Amino acid sequence: MAAVAFSAVRKSYGNNPVIHGVDMQIADGEFIVIVGPSGCGKSTLLRMVAGLEAISAGTIAIGERVVNNLEPKDRDIAMVFQNYALYPHMSVFENMAYGLKIRGFSKSDIEARVKRAADILQLDPYLARRPRELSGGQRQRVAMGRAIVRQPAVFLFDEPLSNLDAKLRVQMRIEIKRLHRELGVTSIYVTHDQIEAMTLADRLVVMNGGRAEQIGPPKEVYERPATTFVATFIGSPAMNLIPARVQAPDLFELAGGLSVRLPAPRGAAAGTDLTFGIRPEHVALADDGAPLTVELAEELGADTIVYGRLDGGQELVVRVPGYLELNIGDRVGIQIDTSKVHLFDKASGQRL
Amino acid sequence: MHKRVTFDNKLLPYLLVSPQILVTLVFFFIPAGEAVVYSVFSQDAFGIEINFVGLDNFLFLLNDPHYLRSFGITVFYSVAVAVSALIPALILAVLADGVAKGATVYKTLLIWPYAVAPAVAGVLWVFMFNPAVGIVAQWLRAAGIDWNYKLDGDQAMALVIFAAAWKQISYNFLFFLAGLQAIPKSLIEAAAIDGAGPMRRFFTIILPLLSPTTFFLAVVNMVYAFFDTFGVIHAVTLGGPAGATNILVYKVFNDGFIGLDLGSSSAQSVILLLIVVVLTVVQFRYVERKVQY
Ligand SMILES: Nc1ncnc2c1ncn2[C@@H]1O[C@H](COP(=O)(O)OP(=O)(O)OP(=O)(O)O)[C@@H](O)[C@H]1O
Numbered sequence: 001m002a003a004v005a006f007s008a009v010r011k012s013y014g015n016n017p018v019i020h021g022v023d024m025q026i027a028d029g030e031f032i033v034i035v036g037p038s039g040c041g042k043s044t045l046l047r048m049v050a051g052l053e054a055i056s057a058g059t060i061a062i063g064e065r066v067v068n069n070l071e072p073k074d075r076d077i078a079m080v081f082q083n084y085a086l087y088p089h090m091s092v093f094e095n096m097a098y099g100l101k102i103r104g105f106s107k108s109d110i111e112a113r114v115k116r117a118a119d120i121l122q123l124d125p126y127l128a129r130r131p132r133e134l135s136g137g138q139r140q141r142v143a144m145g146r147a148i149v150r151q152p153a154v155f156l157f158d159e160p161l162s163n164l165d166a167k168l169r170v171q172m173r174i175e176i177k178r179l180h181r182e183l184g185v186t187s188i189y190v191t192h193d194q195i196e197a198m199t200l201a202d203r204l205v206v207m208n209g210g211r212a213e214q215i216g217p218p219k220e221v222y223e224r225p226a227t228t229f230v231a232t233f234i235g236s237p238a239m240n241l242i243p244a245r246v247q248a249p250d251l252f253e254l255a256g257g258l259s260v261r262l263p264a265p266r267g268a269a270a271g272t273d274l275t276f277g278i279r280p281e282h283v284a285l286a287d288d289g290a291p292l293t294v295e296l297a298e299e300l301g302a303d304t305i306v307y308g309r310l311d312g313g314q315e316l317v318v319r320v321p322g323y324l325e326l327n328i329g330d331r332v333g334i335q336i337d338t339s340k341v342h343l344f345d346k347a348s349g350q351r352l
Numbered sequence: 353m354h355k356r357v358t359f360d361n362k363l364l365p366y367l368l369v370s371p372q373i374l375v376t377l378v379f380f381f382i383p384a385g386e387a388v389v390y391s392v393f394s395q396d397a398f399g400i401e402i403n404f405v406g407l408d409n410f411l412f413l414l415n416d417p418h419y420l421r422s423f424g425i426t427v428f429y430s431v432a433v434a435v436s437a438l439i440p441a442l443i444l445a446v447l448a449d450g451v452a453k454g455a456t457v458y459k460t461l462l463i464w465p466y467a468v469a470p471a472v473a474g475v476l477w478v479f480m481f482n483p484a485v486g487i488v489a490q491w492l493r494a495a496g497i498d499w500n501y502k503l504d505g506d507q508a509m510a511l512v513i514f515a516a517a518w519k520q521i522s523y524n525f526l527f528f529l530a531g532l533q534a535i536p537k538s539l540i541e542a543a544a545i546d547g548a549g550p551m552r553r554f555f556t557i558i559l560p561l562l563s564p565t566t567f568f569l570a571v572v573n574m575v576y577a578f579f580d581t582f583g584v585i586h587a588v589t590l591g592g593p594a595g596a597t598n599i600l601v602y603k604v605f606n607d608g609f610i611g612l613d614l615g616s617s618s619a620q621s622v623i624l625l626l627i628v629v630v631l632t633v634v635q636f637r638y639v640e641r642k643v644q645y
């Protein structure tokens with residue numbers, strides 16, 4: 001087990017920079033989840049920790065050691081790949097034992113460790129099988145087993161559950177959480193699944209275009225998104241972002257003419273343009289509220305998502321609890337919970 | 353998902369394969385059938401007298417020291433050709449697989465020898481190794497080797513092995529390269545994280561995963577050495593010196609067309625035919641069983 005420290009880590013492929021300086025301290029035993037849109041550099045960052053990609057600039061340290069120039073095998077890490085990367089010509093046992101054998105563990109030690117991993121992951125009945133004779137979920141567990149037998153300082157996961165169906169994904173997610181609680185190994189986990197991110201992470205890293213836009217506990221990222229990007233990326237359906245203008249120290253006018261009573265942020269004089277954010281779950285239906293024309297209503301069972309348009313033409317998404325039957329063209333009243341409003345700088349997108 | 357092409361017309365599929373069937377019929381089944389027929393007859397050199405002799409031709413062959421010697425030579429030769437064509441091809445493929453820039457150029461250059469006809473390849477090697485004028489022969493002699501493959505049977509054998517293998521390297525290279533590229537990169541990365549160095553990765557991961565390809569190529573190369581290197585032998589050694597490179601196919605030709613012993617020659621071709629059938633069956637069996645992990 002070890003802490004991991006990134007300082008000013010950059011990566012370029014030729015002249016094409018893809019990671020633009022990441023700084024981050026990961027505490028010993030912490031579970032870090034990296035999320036972000038496709039191509040933002042999540043895998044690249046993870047692979048730099050693993051030693052599978054060279055670090056163009058900056059340093060990565062695992063424990064006390066800067067690992068920039070160490071081979072993957074000397075970094076004391078284990079990685080679980082999206083496609084599992086099991087050795088197809090070896091049995092489940094051999095797959096898990098391979099790394100131990102190379103590292104010169106004794107035969108009895110290898111057997112004990114593999115046995116223990118197989119117990120934890122319920123792989124006992126499959127030890128003699130080849131990977132192709134296993135289901136997707138079982139293969140996934142073998143990949144995890146191969147990672148845990150070595151008892152490395154850091155686990156790296158690159159979208160380990162994305163090849164599984166929804167139900168299995170939930171099951172494995174819970175298993176990973178349990179495993180982390182039991183083993184307490186520092187983990188870095190890449191995903192683009194929000195639920196995985198929110199439920200697994202001690203801290204969340206939201207990446208965009210090769211930068212870490214926000215690093216923090218899931219609750220904080222959800223409640224105080226640092227930028228408009230984070231605001232729309234975390235949470236589903238995404239936060240409503242509405243152009244707005246400060247009218248008076250305690251009055252905003254939203255695009256489409258809606259006025260909201262709310263103290264303006266410090267230094268924002270009347271006439272300042274900014275971006276007003278409100279999550280769909282923080283807008284309520286109210287008979288005397290501002291009128292909204294329903295364009296689409298998705299009944300999810302527990303909630304109903306209402307996609308509509310304010311009278312001024314501004315689109316708005318509302319999430320209401322319970323099952324609500326609405327027709328296209330219905331008019332409802334909405335009320336914004338002003339204690340849950342997020343304000344962002346219009347130009348930079350930074351939280352105000 | 354496999355999509356199957358289906359034809360509504362019942363006749364069309366037959367029509368489409370008929371040229372292939374016709375070619376196989378005319379150039380394989382008819383001659384092979386004739387060989388089988390001839391193999392149980394004995395015929396004098398002028399073709400005047402033909403006697404049915406049953407399996408006598410075969411029995412005679414199995415007791416003929418010349419034939420048995422040729423058989424031994426052929427086995428050695430074909431294994432040697434397969435090995436000398438497989439190992440360099442594998443090395444080249446591993447190197448080419450690691451090349452990021454200009455890979456197409458390497459591949460194209462490495463494929464060219466395959467386009468050279470065996471006889472032409474043989475002639476090339478004759479030029480280079482000719483004891484009197486060959487450039488390589490001069491180097492060898494400068495290095496203190498008494499090079500004369502026209503007199504030394506071992507040297508002649510080495511020469512035809514290399515001449516035959518050289519051509520086949522291109523073919524093997526292509527298959528090995530395709531095989532290497534089919535191995536997911538993440539497997540190699542996982543092995544690297546597991547602690548395996550490049551050599552260990554090669555022998556414990558890459559080579560086992562290539563084994564279906566290797567096996568397939570080994571059989572193809574042996575069949576090639578058995579049957580398709582007639583041109584090389586004919587151009588380089590004519591089966592000599594003193595029968596040292598007289599492989600079975602060459603002996604069929606020698607006994608049949610030069611010695612005019614059609615019965616024995618036919619019996620020999622039938623045996624060759626059986627060998628190829630066995631090799632093919634073994635290959636299919638193995639491929640079916642083993643190719644999928
Ligand atoms: N070997 C490479 N050569 C050049 N560019 C690369 C290479 N690998 C990745 N990139 C580029 O680096 C950027 C980040 O890639 P990366 O694989 O880290 O994205 P990601 O966040 O993991 O995306 P995804 O969610 O789709 O897996 C992408 O723009 C990609 O095109």
Ligand SMILES: [Mg+2]
Nearest residue numbers: 042043044158
């Ligand atoms: Mg990725």
